[in-house]
Amino acid sequence: MPPQDGNGASQSAETGTWKVKAGLAQMLKGGVIMDVVTPEQAEIAQEAGACAVMALERVPADIRADGGVARMSDPEVISRIIDAVTIPVMAKCRIGHPVEAQVLEALGVDYIDESEVLTPADERFHVDKRPFKVPFVCGCRNLGEALRRIGEGAAMMRTKGEAGTGNIVEAVRHIRTVWDGIRRLQHMPVEELMAEAKELGAPYELLLETRSLGRLPVVNFAAGGVATPADAALMMQLGADGVFIGSGIFKSEDPAPRAKAVVQAVTHYQDPEIIAEVSRGLGQPMRGLEISQIPEEELLAKRGW
């Protein structure tokens, strides 16, 4: 909406550019984004050092337990969380539900997560994210999925993991798979890239960019199953730019110290002595789920196309 009277922007000023959308994710790097369902939880997360919060009605573990259709949260819940903290606030819309995204933009959230944790609204297509001023983060399990989402306008990625399980195994699988896809590109002669683009179902130009950068063209966090400081540091050592932690904080025995410890472990992810120190006496982590015990149709990571 340039020019904006009163906020100092000039004729040259532009809002909603790719640079400011991708740039906010760059500011979140090396940080922890925590799921919260109340203003009080948001304050605990901010106090612990979270670099952003994800405003929700229910954390993924409860969504999983409750079943039924999971939708965008009540705007009232989101607005109260926005009012409670000064750090960025994210919120989730359903895959392929642009109107939920429009509502979240109107509420003033800082990032929209088009998320497989909610029940998809469209089983073929995702939201066209480019026309929005607010940036989007999307989940991925592999390079092709990541580059399709970026092609649609996502300014940040997160590997999916399996949300609400407290089990890190899927998060590890997904981030390793993304890196494997990137390394493959880097060792591929250029004439093979178009066929690889066809194989991956991803835009050719983004393959070229990823190959030359040696990483995804946008910030990539890890998500889905982080429960301990060591889990968070593991994702950082595997090359994540930062960590989302959902049920892992507020489904644990003592959320505040655990939240703080996870933040410290992400900053000092290469320092085992510090990770050991911050991991002491945190009480019980959330109770985890064995992935193989979850019925196939209840796996969230499979949602997204």
Added chain:
Amino acid sequence: MKIGVLALQGDFEEHITVLRNLGANTSEVRLPEQLQDLDGLVIPGGESTTISRLLVRWQLIDPIRRRASEGMAIWGTCAGAILLAERAPDLDREGLRLMDIGVERNSFGRQVDSFEADVDVTGFAGPPFRAVFIRAPRITDVGGAATALAQLPDGAIVAAQQDRLLTTVFHPELTDDARFHQHFLALAANGAGARLPRQADTTDAVGQTA
């Protein structure tokens, strides 16, 4: 010359990339002992509440202040600007409070109001600097010891300098324009004799900081 980049949280890698491309020897700083023998320290963009807590937790505040008094140059971008300010009333932890400026956090609005704009910078030759403002703070006042380096058309101050301390509320590390990084390397190299970049003959700032 050795430049540290505070790596508690934020876009420290982006700063390191630009500095390395300019030939600087860089290192990541997470603990007090990593401040030794630095000529300059960059405090990157990030979340100021997060970085302020980590500065306290890892007991970095006093060591950074001490190194600054010994002549280490410091440049804060965005969150870094908030942490350098003497007056940051809406930061709920004590920052470094090294620069005679006041700041207001998230002063331009939420993320949908984040913007890019051209700014003229005192002493920079060439075209205006394309500045990226992300949930940016604003410099609300500049005291006698500091000097404004750049303003938006409505007068909002967006960059300032005080001797070897530099602050920008926008993110030069997100652009291909390395003039601020070059300027900071010059500050770090010049030590106590550093001065503002000279522009023609009209900068009223040169005399104040020489």
